Amino acid sequence: MNVLFYVSLLIYYMINHSLLNLPNVIDRNYLQNGLSALPIGLLLAALNAWMLLSVYNRFPKFTMVEINRYLCGKYLGNFLSIMYVALTAFFGFFMFRGLMEVIIEFLMPHTPVWFLAILLISVPSLALLHSDNSVIYMTAFFTLIAAVLMILVFWLGFKEIDPVMLQGVVYHGWKMPSLKGIVASAFVYGGYTGLYVMNPYFARTSIKLTFLLFVTVGLFLSLCGTVIPLAVWGPWALRNLNLIWIMTAETFSLDLFVLERGLFLMIPLLLITGYIGVFLYTYKGYRLLSLLMPRKATAKVIICCVLVSYVILSLLVQEPAVNYRYRELYMVVWFFYQNITGVLLYVLAKRKGRTPSAA
Amino acid sequence: MNEQIHKVNGMLETFLENNADARKEQVDGEQGFNLYYIMSVTERKVIYQQITDPYFRYSKTQFGQHIQSIGEECPPDQLLLRLCKGQTVLIYDDRVYTIKKSLKYATRSVSTPQVEASIVGPLEAFVESMAINLNLIRKHYQNPDLRVVKFEVGTTSHVSGYLLYDNELADKTFVDNELAQIKKLTIPNAQAVSKVQQHLPKRRSLLFPRSVVTERPDRTSQALSKGKCVYLIETSPFASIAPISFHDFMASMDDSYMLPVYSYFLLVLRYFALLATVILPGAYVAFTAFNPEVFRVQLALSIAGSRAGLPYPAFLEVTFMLVMMELLVEASLRVPKTIGPAATTVGGLILGEAASQANLVSDIMIIVVSAVAIANFVIPINPMSQTVRVLKYLLLFMGTVAGFFGLTIGFVLLVGYVFTLHNSNYSLVQSFKASVSLSTKSASAGRQSS
Numbered sequence: 070m071n072v073l074f075y076v077s078l079l080i081y082y083m084i085n086h087s088l089l090n091l092p093n094v095i096d097r098n099y100l101q102n103g104l105s106a107l108p109i110g111l112l113l114a115a116l117n118a119w120m121l122l123s124v125y126n127r128f129p130k131f132t133m134v135e136i137n138r139y140l141c142g143k144y145l146g147n148f149l150s151i152m153y154v155a156l157t158a159f160f161g162f163f164m165f166r167g168l169m170e171v172i173i174e175f176l177m178p179h180t181p182v183w184f185l186a187i188l189l190i191s192v193p194s195l196a197l198l199h200s201d202n203s204v205i206y207m208t209a210f211f212t213l214i215a216a217v218l219m220i221l222v223f224w225l226g227f228k229e230i231d232p233v234m235l236q237g238v239v240y241h242g243w244k245m246p247s248l249k250g251i252v253a254s255a256f257v258y259g260g261y262t263g264l265y266v267m268n269p270y271f272a273r274t275s276i277k278l279t280f281l282l283f284v285t286v287g288l289f290l291s292l293c294g295t296v297i298p299l300a301v302w303g304p305w306a307l308r309n310l311n312l313i314w315i316m317t318a319e320t321f322s323l324d325l326f327v328l329e330r331g332l333f334l335m336i337p338l339l340l341i342t343g344y345i346g347v348f349l350y351t352y353k354g355y356r357l358l359s360l361l362m363p364r365k366a367t368a369k370v371i372i373c374c375v376l377v378s379y380v381i382l383s384l385l386v387q388e389p390a391v392n393y394r395y396r397e398l399y400m401v402v403w404f405f406y407q408n409i410t411g412v413l414l415y416v417l418a419k420r421k422g423r424t425p426s427a428a
Numbered sequence: 429m430n431e432q433i434h435k436v437n438g439m440l441e442t443f444l445e446n447n448a449d450a451r452k453e454q455v456d457g458e459q460g461f462n463l464y465y466i467m468s469v470t471e472r473k474v475i476y477q478q479i480t481d482p483y484f485r486y487s488k489t490q491f492g493q494h495i496q497s498i499g500e501e502c503p504p505d506q507l508l509l510r511l512c513k514g515q516t517v518l519i520y521d522d523r524v525y526t527i528k529k530s531l532k533y534a535t536r537s538v539s540t541p542q543v544e545a546s547i548v549g550p551l552e553a554f555v556e557s558m559a560i561n562l563n564l565i566r567k568h569y570q571n572p573d574l575r576v577v578k579f580e581v582g583t584t585s586h587v588s589g590y591l592l593y594d595n596e597l598a599d600k601t602f603v604d605n606e607l608a609q610i611k612k613l614t615i616p617n618a619q620a621v622s623k624v625q626q627h628l629p630k631r632r633s634l635l636f637p638r639s640v641v642t643e644r645p646d647r648t649s650q651a652l653s654k655g656k657c658v659y660l661i662e663t664s665p666f667a668s669i670a671p672i673s674f675h676d677f678m679a680s681m682d683d684s685y686m687l688p689v690y691s692y693f694l695l696v697l698r699y700f701a702l703l704a705t706v707i708l709p710g711a712y713v714a715f716t717a718f719n720p721e722v723f724r725v726q727l728a729l730s731i732a733g734s735r736a737g738l739p740y741p742a743f744l745e746v747t748f749m750l751v752m753m754e755l756l757v758e759a760s761l762r763v764p765k766t767i768g769p770a771a772t773t774v775g776g777l778i779l780g781e782a783a784s785q786a787n788l789v790s791d792i793m794i795i796v797v798s799a800v801a802i803a804n805f806v807i808p809i810n811p812m813s814q815t816v817r818v819l820k821y822l823l824l825f826m827g828t829v830a831g832f833f834g835l836t837i838g839f840v841l842l843v844g845y846v847f848t849l850h851n852s853n854y855s856l857v858q859s860f861k862a863s864v865s866l867s868t869k870s871a872s873a874g875r876q877s878s
């Protein structure tokens with residue numbers, strides 16, 4: 070049963086980032102980027118996952134905070150954990166603001182942003198009521214819905230592919246990738262970072278299964294997420310588009326009961342993945358903070374402050390391009406953090422070996 | 429006569445003066461052999477057969493042994509309470525005994541289920557008698573591992589209840605927790621098992637029920653065989669089952685009696701009904717007032733055309749119709765059965781035909797409200813059906829303030845909240861298959877270790 074929930078967590082990340090992040094980085098800069106970033110990103114993510122999963126499987130009852138403290142010592146360990154919490158909080162905001170963009174642009178264009186932000190903040194606030202297993206079950210539930218919607222959207226997308234555009238996509242696909250493209254590709258597979266909090270629930274996690282999912286589901290979603298918009302619009306037209314998948318879905322015509330625009334399949338999909346994304350990042354931050362702080366109430370107060378800052382920042386950062394630029398930068402920082410800590414923890418775990426208390 | 433007996437006699441005499449249905453019988457004045465009982469809750473025949481007649485037939489030693497075997501000595505502070513519970517108080521040989529056997533409560537015989545109808549299942553339902561209810565359960569669950577633990581609830585009403593579980597299958601930690609919680613209960617008057625269940629969790633649930641209340645012995649038996657606990661209260665014709673999963677609220681007993689394909693079809697239908705009844709009112713407001721572009725053009729125009737003559741916004745239209753529908757449902761529940769159909773017919777006519785003709789509501793709104801009402805009644809367990817009746821207003825509110833966006837927020841919040849609900853270590857939504865013992869133990873182990 071736990072394996073299914075682990076799979077759903079990985080797939081959720083893949084759906085979310087292959088639709089929200091990856092196209093924004095690769096498709097918008099496709100003429101400089103190419104598709105070669107996808108396999109390189111996959112390889113790097115797999116390497117990082119292998120190192121981290123090996124470490125986490127050595128300490129099946131520990132979360133990231135305890136592993137960091139044990140392997141790196143109290144100060145460096147806590148510093149690494151706090152760094153990750155900070156990165157989580159930042160990405161939570163990028164997701165929050167990205168979601169607001171969709172809502173403002175397509176659903177509530179005349180409603181004040183502060184009102185939408187306050188309403189939207191209620192979803193991550195719910196994280197304070199949850200426990201590990203309830204989060205896992207909830208993620209699995211919404212992943213199932215998202216997967217169904219995604220299959221529908223991709224199916225519609227395949228029908229709209231223009232063979233001429235596809236030729237152009239293949240032609241430019243072999244160019245040397247940029248760092249941002251590689252990082253965005255690796256980000257799609259980041260579901261295993263859920264173990265930072267939920268390792269005691271899932272451990273021991275199968276590395277083979279993780280790789281299998283990366284190569285099958287992950288690569289397929291990444292490819293579809295990047296190629297379909299490119300093959301519908303063409304690389305040239307996508308250069309200046311924001312919200313690439315939404316604009317792509319807007320071109321899909323369908324005859325589904327009461328719907329006739331693909332956009333209204335895409336919006337629920339983006340909303341669901343976005344809500345759960347913000348929720349998961351908030352929950353991860355909250356759980357890690359509650360492990361780091363002597364009192365749980367302190368963690369709650371900090372998370373509440375972070376959520377309030379989301380509302381305030383979303384009023385200040387109203388330009389989507391700014392949000393995208395910082396998000397791309399964030400992903401590079403995340404990538405380096407992930408890989409450096411991955412190598413560090415792996416080496417330290419090898420040196421220290423398994424202890425009775427940890428096993 | 430010793431001082432304690434004198435004091436007890438005084439207490440009993442005062443009780444007799446204050447209660448017109450209390451009786452004192454002096455069996456033998458010389459020996460000081462007196463009986464006290466409450467006529468309305470005592471079987472007079474039993475008193476004669478078990479106490480009066482043996483007294484005159486047996487020797488003093490034999491009678492002493494007989495009384496020891498059928499009665500028990502009673503501390504003075506428990507005396508009046510036991511008298512109220514239908515026991516006979518017997519003062520004999522300077523000792524005070526109480527006899528349980530004389531208890532007699534009026535009850536009805538076993539009848540067909542009134543709330544949980546079944547097409548092919550047994551047609552027996554619990555009644556307000558613990559003896560009959562236990563008899564029904566033992567008939568449906570003939571297992572030596574069945575345990576029956578007696579408890580008392582209500583600091584003023586002192587009603588007896590039973591906790592039943594299968595010793596082999598039930599989670600012992602859960603059972604111990606529940607028994608500990610029962611001991612701590614401080615509700616003054618508990619007349620229904622659902623009220624007891626509300627107070628058992630550490631935090632009282634306000635919206636979602638934490639137990640399934642059933643009147644069916646077969647559902648009770650099925651629950652016991654899945655390792656769940658069953659609560660019975662003396663005054664209630666219902667049993668309460670815990671821990672439960674959300675799926676239990678959507679499952680009817682017929683599901684396990686009928687062919688699998690048909691059962692799954694009905695199950696899917698019920699979940700669809702649940703979604704429809706919760707979402708439709710909010711969705712109507714969201715899609716008519718905020719985001720009509722979601723629908724295909726023909727449908728959007730049809731809805732707009734239907735609402736053309738209406739003088740007020742969509743949310744008022746929906747609220748008006750929903751409130752009217754709730755009034756109709758309440759009226760049909762509360763009025764005497766003889767005039768119930770008339771009230772429903774009149775209400776239905778006014779709501780359906782007249783309101784539409786008077787341009788108070790659109791035709792499509794009538795379809796929506798009818799669908800919501802019908803879908804609500806499809807949910808087989810009544811407490812969940814009542815919860816859902818309230819939930820649709822929450823989503824209506826969210827749809828009214830922020831359209832489709834608000835509706836999705838409301839839905840995610842609602843689902844997210846349901847996922848947080850726990851009864852002890854058991855989550856409400858841990859397993860679709862309702863096999864609590866398997867999935868929840870592993871999950872709770874994970875939780876604890878984390």
